[in-house]
Amino acid sequence: MPVPYIIAMVIVVYIAFYTVQHFRNKRHLRRYIRESFGKPPEKRRSDKLESVRKYWRACAAKFPAYRSVDENTWYDLEMDLFFDAINTTWSSVGSEVLYARLHRTDAPELEPLIQAFVEDEALRTEVAYCLHDIGKENHHRVDEFLFDPDAQKPVGYYPAQSLVPLIGMVLAIFQPAAGMIVVSLGIAWNLYTRHKYRFQVEGGIEAVRYASRAISIGKNIESLLMPTFPEETLQLKEALEPLKAVPSKMPLKMSSGDPIQMLLEYLNYALLLDFNRYNRALSYLIAAPDALQKVWEAIGHVEIALAVASLEKRTDVCIPxxxxxxxxxxxxxxxxxxxxxxxxxxxxxxxxxxxxxxxxxxxxxxxxxxxxxxxxxxxxxxxxxxxxxxxxxxxxxxxxxxxxxxxxxxxxxxxxxxxxxxxxxxxxxxxxxxxxxxxxxxxxxxxxxxxxxxxxxxxxxxxxxxxxxxxxxxxxxxxxxxxxxxxxxxxxxxxxxxxxxxxxxxxxxxxxxxxxxxxxFPPAITERAQALAERFLLHRSWSDEDAKSDFS
The missing domain is CATH 3.40.50.300 (P-loop containing nucleotide triphosphate hydrolases)
Incomplete structure (x- = not known):
């Protein structure tokens, strides 16, 4: 059998195996979501509190003190433990907005959504599935775009640099030697640029990747909820509008053992694909920080409604x-x-x-x-x-x-x-x-x-x-x-x-x-203490005799 046919068969088998495994994982995840409803949160889904707190600390100034739970009260009531006990959220967006909401006493009502999630298993499963796709990511740094748009700015001329190796490849068709030189110089230039800006950009890429994922999946959540809850979903719909041009996906992080993702990672390095998409997404995010905040809050409110519905399932609570x-x-x-x-x-x-x-x-x-x-x-x-x-x-x-x-x-x-x-x-x-x-x-x-x-x-x-x-x-x-x-x-x-x-x-x-x-305790201590206490309760005073008397 010719080698090309063997390669083609291997590719087809790999794609078929990957597709079957993908659908099997989706089916298992939906079952896991259904079974998790009404159960306490699992430790492996927990968030790091120092990460979750960042969102509340960044947005706390927006709310008047008389409508907030201050830090002394939060500490006195062990509200961090309470947050952990009810935090059945599937994404960091949900956990951050839940943590912030617990600090407020003027939060908007979520009752229609809560009741829908209590009663409609199919709806809550699909919404939770979407939220799971956003996922948990501690210290994702999206709060920098939410509350400080100047914290990150696009840098470099990455689109032009990305074209140089491609131009070299085209040139190599006609002038192989010259083309290979251009390709080599272009890749070297891109690798130098990556090394120079990696600390400035790579952390931001993770933040943009997470924000882009939340925006993209926010559109799916809007589609699920809009037919039944047009008013509750309106904020999400309006907030997503100025962010519709944000790329729905950033280049994937390398996953060891996956040849396709490894190939994409090599292309990222050679062509600065992730840097280019980062610049593009970043320009839209910093241009509409208010919209991103509203998307964050709207998705968070949906997830809070899910968490409260789950709490109601497993605990005796009432509507006040x-x-x-x-x-x-x-x-x-x-x-x-x-x-x-x-x-x-x-x-x-x-x-x-x-x-x-x-x-x-x-x-x-x-x-x-x-x-x-x-x-x-x-x-x-x-x-x-x-x-x-x-x-x-x-x-x-x-x-x-x-x-x-x-x-x-x-x-x-x-x-x-x-x-x-x-x-x-x-x-x-x-x-x-x-x-x-x-x-x-x-x-x-x-x-x-x-x-x-x-x-x-x-x-x-x-x-x-x-x-x-x-x-x-x-x-x-x-x-x-x-x-x-x-x-x-x-x-x-x-x-x-x-x-x-x-x-x-x-x-x-x-x-x-x-x-x-x-x-x-020794009887001498307890008996003396009892006698002194009884004498004080009778006379409402301590006598010198009491103070000077020895143990009997």
Whole structure:
């Protein structure tokens, strides 16, 4: 058999094998997408937080502070962990816009899309398939085009350089020696250019490649959604219009073992194909940064709707009701990050003190209210059987720590954290304030005095504040001004148990000394501590006799 026929047969077999494998992979991917819906996110699809944060940090200035979740509140509520727990996105576009949306309390509604994805398996599978094609790519640098168009500029004269080797090939037909010289010089010139500009261009090529892919697949998503959701898809359609000339594909990166892609990579090196397409795409991207931002947001909103639909499938959530009364009311509220969490009611219509012993659940309860108050306003879901509130800012002062970089002690850091809440209350407007262990960085007398003054001030300002505390004295001082609720434990000789159910009124129990007993501290310590505590509760003072007495 002649050699050309053998080569042709090999090529046909390779193409047939590649085609069959391609369709098999597509079928497997669609099945995987269907099976993944309603399941927690997989670790291998996770995003690097330092990459995802870049988008929010770049666009945060566009949103007023009173409509955003500030960094202290984000840290207090462990929202990075919450983001990881709900991040079932298929692309970096979706994860970035989801992370940004969780920082906002004025995000546009996505309910029609969410319900469509809950009910229509075929639609959500095809949309997810498109988003998977965009893919995950950490540190893709597209934010440079989104928010700083001057960060990248076209460089060089690549189209002219690319023609030189081709001209040499044509010349070689008539003058082989001269043609080969021109080809060699042209390739050498191109290789020198690549070496000279590779650091400037190659990183940008990856960003342009990812942006081009998102734009191209955005058109497919628009086609899928436009018939059913013309209004929701209009932003995407309008944003894509000025970007229609952006090349749909950049030259492929080399994939080891694939001869076709290796051949394309060699042509890239010889003819600067990727540099040329990069210049062309870049010129369109930097000319329409607003359009690219809108494409990013529109694709991200579609993917957020998918993620919320998946969350609704696997978790008990509700659609919140927004009303005009300054309050938060909920039934069977849980903390979304606590496994087998105990549901509790919420009636946060007046300022409230939550008291209770160590580990009784009061801090988790306060955080659960704050988290659902945020997610109600940006995801349209609360982790409760029912949830209603008036829209407003959510601010917390909880997980305080020393800041050695700023030279702040614990107490100074706590004062600065609380000052944010004072400023928000002074501005007026609707703000929900959540405090855990107020002013615990100072002595007992000043802590209770300052805490009383601060909580009274919030109450007189008309702000709603909910504060978790160990201080029984605080519940007594503010009994006529704030509602008291508490969590309680059950103590037996064998163990201490908690039911994690919120109860009316202030706490009447403590468990610190019982916990010392539980962990087998020496009886001399626990008995002395118990005697001193009982004497203080009876006389409301410490005596010199107590301080000087020795262990019995």
């Amino acid at each position: 009701v927004f009303h005009d009364e300054y309050s938060i009311v909920a039934q069977d509220l849980v903390h979304p990050l606590v496994k087998d969490a105990v549901p509790n009611p919420v009636d946060f219509s007046i300022s409230t003190i939550v008291s209770g012993s160590n580990a009784s659940g009061k801090s988790t309860y306060v955080k659960a209210i704050a988290i659902s108050a945020i997610t109600s306003q940006n995801l349209g879901r609360a982790f409760a059987k029912s949830f209603s509130m008036k829209r407003g800012q959510v601010l917390t002062s909880m997980a305080i720590r020393d800041n050695i970089y700023k030279g702040d002690s614990y107490f100074v850091a706590e004062i600065k954290s609380l000052k944010r809440l004072i400023d928000a209350s002074s501005r007026g407007g609707v703000a929900y304030l959540f405090i855990d262990e107020i002013l615990k960085g100072t002595n007992t007398v000043e802590r209770i005095a300052a805490s009383h003054a601060l909580l009274r001030w919030f109450e007189q300002q008309g702000s709603l504040v909910i504060s978790a505390t160990h201080d029984i004295e605080l519940t007594e001082l503010l009994a006529d001004r704030m509602k008291n609720i508490h969590f309680r434990e059950t103590v037996t000789q064998e163990r201490i148990t908690f039911d994690y159910q919120v109860k009316s009124g202030p706490t009447r129990t403590t468990n610190a000394i019982n916990l010392l007993r539980h962990y087998e």
